[in-house]
Amino acid sequence: MRLVRLWPENSHFDFMRFRRVSFPLSAVISILTAVMLLTGGLNFGIDFRGGTLMEIQSKSGQADVAEIRRTAEGFGFGEVEVQEFGTAGEVSLRFAIQPGGEAAQAGVVQKARDTFSPNYEFRRVETVGPRVSGELVQSGTIGVVLSVIAVLFYLWFRFERELAVASIIGTLHDIVLTIGFFVITRHEFNMTSIAAILTIVGYSLNETVVVFDRTRELMRRYKTMPAEELLNLSINHTMSRTIMTGTTTALSLLALVLFGGPAIQGFAQVMLYGVVICTYSAICISTPMLIYIGLRGSEAVKVPESRAAAAE
Amino acid sequence: MLRFSKSKIIATAAVIVIGLLLAVPSMMSREQRQAYLNAIPGWVPSWLVPSRAIVLGLDLQGGSHVLLEVDNQDLLRGQITLLRDDVRRILRDTRVSSQNGIQTIQRGVQIRVPDAADRDRLLPRLRELSQPTGNAMLGQTGANTIDINTTPDGAITLTYTEAGINERVRRAVDQSIEVIRRRVDSTGTTEPSIQRQGADRVLVQVPGLQDPQQLKALLGETGNLEFRLLAQQGATDVDLLPMDDQGGQRVPVERRVIAEGGDLTDAQPAFDTQTNQPIVNFRFNIRGAQRFGQATTENLGRQLAIVLDNRVISAPTIQSPITGGSGQISGSFTVEQVNNLAVLLRSGALPAKLTIVEERTVGPGLGRDSIEAGKMATYVAAIFVIIFMFATYGLFGLFANIALLVHVGLIFGLMSVLEATLTLPGIAGIVLTIGTAVDSNVLIYERIREEVRAGRSIVSGIQAGFDRAFATIVDSNSTMAIAAVILFFLGSGPVRGFAVVFILGILTTVLTAVTLTRMMIALWYHWMRPKALPF
Numbered sequence: 001m002r003l004v005r006l007w008p009e010n011s012h013f014d015f016m017r018f019r020r021v022s023f024p025l026s027a028v029i030s031i032l033t034a035v036m037l038l039t040g041g042l043n044f045g046i047d048f049r050g051g052t053l054m055e056i057q058s059k060s061g062q063a064d065v066a067e068i069r070r071t072a073e074g075f076g077f078g079e080v081e082v083q084e085f086g087t088a089g090e091v092s093l094r095f096a097i098q099p100g101g102e103a104a105q106a107g108v109v110q111k112a113r114d115t116f117s118p119n120y121e122f123r124r125v126e127t128v129g130p131r132v133s134g135e136l137v138q139s140g141t142i143g144v145v146l147s148v149i150a151v152l153f154y155l156w157f158r159f160e161r162e163l164a165v166a167s168i169i170g171t172l173h174d175i176v177l178t179i180g181f182f183v184i185t186r187h188e189f190n191m192t193s194i195a196a197i198l199t200i201v202g203y204s205l206n207e208t209v210v211v212f213d214r215t216r217e218l219m220r221r222y223k224t225m226p227a228e229e230l231l232n233l234s235i236n237h238t239m240s241r242t243i244m245t246g247t248t249t250a251l252s253l254l255a256l257v258l259f260g261g262p263a264i265q266g267f268a269q270v271m272l273y274g275v276v277i278c279t280y281s282a283i284c285i286s287t288p289m290l291i292y293i294g295l296r297g298s299e300a301v302k303v304p305e306s307r308a309a310a311a312e
Numbered sequence: 313m314l315r316f317s318k319s320k321i322i323a324t325a326a327v328i329v330i331g332l333l334l335a336v337p338s339m340m341s342r343e344q345r346q347a348y349l350n351a352i353p354g355w356v357p358s359w360l361v362p363s364r365a366i367v368l369g370l371d372l373q374g375g376s377h378v379l380l381e382v383d384n385q386d387l388l389r390g391q392i393t394l395l396r397d398d399v400r401r402i403l404r405d406t407r408v409s410s411q412n413g414i415q416t417i418q419r420g421v422q423i424r425v426p427d428a429a430d431r432d433r434l435l436p437r438l439r440e441l442s443q444p445t446g447n448a449m450l451g452q453t454g455a456n457t458i459d460i461n462t463t464p465d466g467a468i469t470l471t472y473t474e475a476g477i478n479e480r481v482r483r484a485v486d487q488s489i490e491v492i493r494r495r496v497d498s499t500g501t502t503e504p505s506i507q508r509q510g511a512d513r514v515l516v517q518v519p520g521l522q523d524p525q526q527l528k529a530l531l532g533e534t535g536n537l538e539f540r541l542l543a544q545q546g547a548t549d550v551d552l553l554p555m556d557d558q559g560g561q562r563v564p565v566e567r568r569v570i571a572e573g574g575d576l577t578d579a580q581p582a583f584d585t586q587t588n589q590p591i592v593n594f595r596f597n598i599r600g601a602q603r604f605g606q607a608t609t610e611n612l613g614r615q616l617a618i619v620l621d622n623r624v625i626s627a628p629t630i631q632s633p634i635t636g637g638s639g640q641i642s643g644s645f646t647v648e649q650v651n652n653l654a655v656l657l658r659s660g661a662l663p664a665k666l667t668i669v670e671e672r673t674v675g676p677g678l679g680r681d682s683i684e685a686g687k688m689a690t691y692v693a694a695i696f697v698i699i700f701m702f703a704t705y706g707l708f709g710l711f712a713n714i715a716l717l718v719h720v721g722l723i724f725g726l727m728s729v730l731e732a733t734l735t736l737p738g739i740a741g742i743v744l745t746i747g748t749a750v751d752s753n754v755l756i757y758e759r760i761r762e763e764v765r766a767g768r769s770i771v772s773g774i775q776a777g778f779d780r781a782f783a784t785i786v787d788s789n790s791t792m793a794i795a796a797v798i799l800f801f802l803g804s805g806p807v808r809g810f811a812v813v814f815i816l817g818i819l820t821t822v823l824t825a826v827t828l829t830r831m832m833i834a835l836w837y838h839w840m841r842p843k844a845l846p847f
Contacts, residue, residue, distance in 0.1 A: 202795035252747030261685030
């Protein structure tokens, strides 16, 4: 039986060359994300924005979205986002947070239930008051920051300082680009998105750590090899594993995107994108970053400089 | 080298078999589980029988999640009223008078006693009001509940301290949980979960509940019941309270309370034998019966005011003295209203108003659909990965696939023992784990291939592959675990379910991808004595 091979054995590909493209590219995308985040912002779900979300399904299988919108806007609870989704007859309604504090939110649900329940089944109702949404924003932010710090400490403890710094840069890069995905696609940003970002943080480091484990091993074996060559070798050695794991992870996420249902699709899409980004950043961002940060403590200053001189 | 002792093989196999058996109860429906537990003969010790099962989250089985918050302002207002009454009593006892009465200030009360001798008599008594916070069991915090300050011009202020308020809030949450439990239980809903969350919140989760309206109506009332008298004309000490019967029109009610909800021993919904109207029958304890009997004897022909949460819900005329200690509340009620009222009266008053700060309800239809979609995605992901691993690594891929199936089985087994909650993001976690679990196998296999290519024999290549890949496996799983643990502590509900699955997945992957795979490869080597790697 002929087995599949996604990456040739004994490759000697010059990955470090990519940095001339990948560094400026990632920098531009990151800046673009920051600009768009400041101007447009994220499409916050009710977890973070507060308000009421309802998913209703027509009992007849046919939903009149225009009619629903007209009726819902007539409630006097401000603007209503009405969207058809999923299989026939499913409609989601999103009401903004109502002025008047926590107690004011309950009226929205009651009114909608009274109006729509004869013809529609209520599949999901979520109301998040202003205080809870504020706290969710806080804990989400703390979660992301804390995970970066915790992982930094772990890496510091397990690896040399230079490697730790390079992997953190890669991870931050992945977080920024993931947020960019949310900004550009207008995907709803909610508590599940925070879960996706944290998982991406884990995956991103996983990718980098595998390469750096090898880098460290090669550093001990080839004490005088120049940084660029050493890093190229590390990636070439681990490339078949990177591709394999990326593929299996992507395959399972693809199953989730295709069959997981609307409630989990968003999460799966973000994760699928994240896997691609993490693989890219491990190869094209964090590893080549070591050329600039330096690889071997005190020697590090000398090695890249002499290489740079040789290149010129 | 590549040897496994018999005992080690048996131990590994035993751990796996036990782990998988633990998952069995979770694979059954509730009825099947009951039948299977009944079918086990009585002489088998119960700890030998796997009986615990995974709990489905509300997002999968449908139900309501309501987060309530104790209204601190309301609680503080109540506390200040109590403090006022205490101060008034002490002033009366010590025969000291305050120059401008008892003023309510932001967090307490203020009185003005210019005479120093009066103050000296008063202050020790006032200080008795302040108690140390914390309880005797857990040690005291050193702070007091009330701060007492005096100024040279004779003003005395009593204010609740931060610690005092916090302690009151904490106690209020404990009391509320009890009251809510009694109220929810008496509506007959199944398996409600009621727990404290944070300092001032209560989380109520009721599986299967579709429309939480009735639940919310029950939780929204504090249930503070008082029996008073409607005021006669010209009476001065009165409150103007809205009356339900007359469309909320306000009526004067005497301030004096004859009996309270706390004096009730029982309350039951019933129908009036003559008018067939829904009513509530109630019974007093001895103290309540005495006071109620006395008041009804003295005020024959007057109207009673039954006041619930500062609303007059009923104002019957006292036609005869009620000395037996039981009576009824009638009004223009519906059957549901008397049911709720009886529940409220039976379960006692909430210490403070509760506000709903978050509500999430999932209908049973959506839950069922989510389970179906989740199952489908899990199967498809497993098939994708299994085919891909086999196509890439051949026989070794098959080993990895066996390890993968055991891995998923063990996650279910561990979740069953922990009675963990499986949510929709949790299912996503399982699917994702299917993709990442084989990472360890991939790391090992690639390393083996490399070592053999570098000139090692198969045995030593396999050995070196496992040894060298192990450090990397630990590092890469640790970084994933850190992110997952943080998610567990910060997330709530569904998202936490994802973190649980992910953490368990990381733990079991070491057993399956490393130990189990290694064992299979060792056995294969001893039986087949291969000359080359099968991939």
